[in-house]
Amino acid sequence: MHQTFVELLERNAEHAQEFRSRFGDVQDSQHPAVVTVCCSDSRVLQDEMWGNDEPGRVFTCSNIGNRVVQRTEAGEAVSGDVLYPVAHTGTDTVVVVGHTGCGAVTATYDALTHGLAEPPGIDHCLGLLKPRLQAGVEALPEGVDRTEAINRLVEYNVDRQVEFLLESDEIPDATDVIGVVYDFQDVYGERRGEVHVVNVDGETDPDALREEYPDIGDRIARLWTY
Known part of the structure; x- marks a missing residue:
């Protein structure tokens, strides 16, 4: 048995001991x-980033x-794993989570x-991204290096995913759709692991967002306004 898996089982035993009394209301x-719709990158700690340890609170998807x-x-349709909680469990907030260095x-x-x-298999997934990132690649400012280009396109991709949800008839108009970027590379600042809001219901202008949501003003940031 691979030692890594043995260690995972040991961690799971600790988890089961800690959480045994927390499933009563959601069984x-x-x-x-x-x-939340996260990238399935091993560096993106999908529940931990929110400090979530409450079963039933966050419906987490990843790809x-x-x-x-x-x-x-x-x-094309809204992905079923994203749509399911909106259509069947009363969830009314969707958060698209991009990350630096994707x-x-x-x-x-x-x-x-x-x-x-x-x-x-990978090409199929990229085929869903290509038509949405093509215009972003063409609009990149001259002189940006590869790393800068990728991180600008991370924001651009989040915007396009938010846009698709907002334009879909499958997502109720009352649903809040938010786009964020998880930063573990000091791109937005020096607080690694912080989430930065880049899009709220299609609004991407940081000043407009800070005016409308002053309580999270310090968490609103963009690398690129195109």
């Missing part, structure tokens, strides 16, 4: 307040590139700029 149903789109026979955004950038290919 038969769930009504999470928020659904490479924090995508909210899937392809169906009828065309590998999926990097791979999409490379595919768009250099034609680099990935295995079919």
